[in-house]
Amino acid sequence: MNILDTIVAHKKIEVTDRKAQASVKQLEAKPAFALPVRSLSDSLLKPDSTGIIAEFKRKSPSKGFIKQDANVTQITSAYTRCGAACLSVLTDENFFGGSDADLIEARTNDIPVLRKDFIVDEYQISEAKSIGADVVLLIAACLTPAEVKHLAEFATSLGLQAILELHAEEELEHICDATKIVGINNRDLKTFNVDIERSLRMAEQLPADKIKIAESGIDKIEDILLFKQNGFKGFLIGEYFMKQPDTPAAFQSFVEQLKAAE
Numbered sequence: 001m002n003i004l005d006t007i008v009a010h011k012k013i014e015v016t017d018r019k020a021q022a023s024v025k026q027l028e029a030k031p032a033f034a035l036p037v038r039s040l041s042d043s044l045l046k047p048d049s050t051g052i053i054a055e056f057k058r059k060s061p062s063k064g065f066i067k068q069d070a071n072v073t074q075i076t077s078a079y080t081r082c083g084a085a086c087l088s089v090l091t092d093e094n095f096f097g098g099s100d101a102d103l104i105e106a107r108t109n110d111i112p113v114l115r116k117d118f119i120v121d122e123y124q125i126s127e128a129k130s131i132g133a134d135v136v137l138l139i140a141a142c143l144t145p146a147e148v149k150h151l152a153e154f155a156t157s158l159g160l161q162a163i164l165e166l167h168a169e170e171e172l173e174h175i176c177d178a179t180k181i182v183g184i185n186n187r188d189l190k191t192f193n194v195d196i197e198r199s200l201r202m203a204e205q206l207p208a209d210k211i212k213i214a215e216s217g218i219d220k221i222e223d224i225l226l227f228k229q230n231g232f233k234g235f236l237i238g239e240y241f242m243k244q245p246d247t248p249a250a251f252q253s254f255v256e257q258l259k260a261a262e
């Protein structure tokens with residue numbers, strides 16, 4: 001079994017347990033469920049947007065611990081203050097060391113927050129709304145095209161935006177009307193290999209009306225400039241910022257260099 005299959009199998013058990021603990025009605029009654037949603041697409045399409053979706057990530061299957069004791073308040077507020085277009089917060093505990101509490105804290109910032117998790121059931125989208133997320137991720141490699149359509153439409157019905165994540169040409173068939181934002185993951189989630197060229201090739205095959213996001217393995221200003229030249233509006237970056245000894249300072253410096261290079 002590859003790591004993605006392992007994560008998904010684990011997630012299905014976790015979701016079954018969580019459904020037994022809280023009904024959808026109970027999720028809907030949580031105060032955060034009623035919070036207004038901040039639009040990721042509006043944030044990415046602002047003329048002065050950095051496009052950076054800055055990720056809070058303590059560990060990962062590919063790298064192990066990155067910053068085990070990272071402070072979510074300090075890091076997400078610095079990301080926001082220094083120009084992130086959106087925050088991405090891992091809520092998977094087992095494989096990424098994240099939690100719902102991290103996202104609830106990140107939500108106190110005034111930019112959109114992506115619940116970064118492995119969604120296999122619409123219950124997780126209700127959960128995302130109940131903790132204050134604005135955006136959810138749908139990973140094509142974990143879902144059928146029909147499941148993507150159903151989950152994206154369900155997210156939209158709650159006012160949330162969905163990013164459809166692709167990382168192989170054969171997943172292009174997962175795109176549908178409800179998936180207005182498409183992320184291309186440079187990292188093969190099965191082998192962990194990072195290949196920016198393949199993402200650029202895949203991007204050419206996306207419908208022109210989709211907002212394109214480049215994900216994973218981005219660690220240079222030049223990468224972002226290249227993605228921008230190829231029509232990408234968003235750049236999801238986690239490990240590069242989180243592995244720096246001073247993440248807030250590294251993020252600030254990266255944004256300053258990006259602005260100077262543009």
Ligand SMILES: O=C(O)c1ccccc1NCC(=O)[C@H](O)[C@H](O)COP(=O)(O)O
Nearest residue numbers: 060061062189215216217218237238239
């Ligand atoms: O990051 C991993 O090792 C990983 C392994 C298996 C499934 C998903 C994984 N990462 C999720 C992500 O998509 C990244 O956290 C995100 O794109 C940011 O990537 P990076 O800048 O390389 O941290």
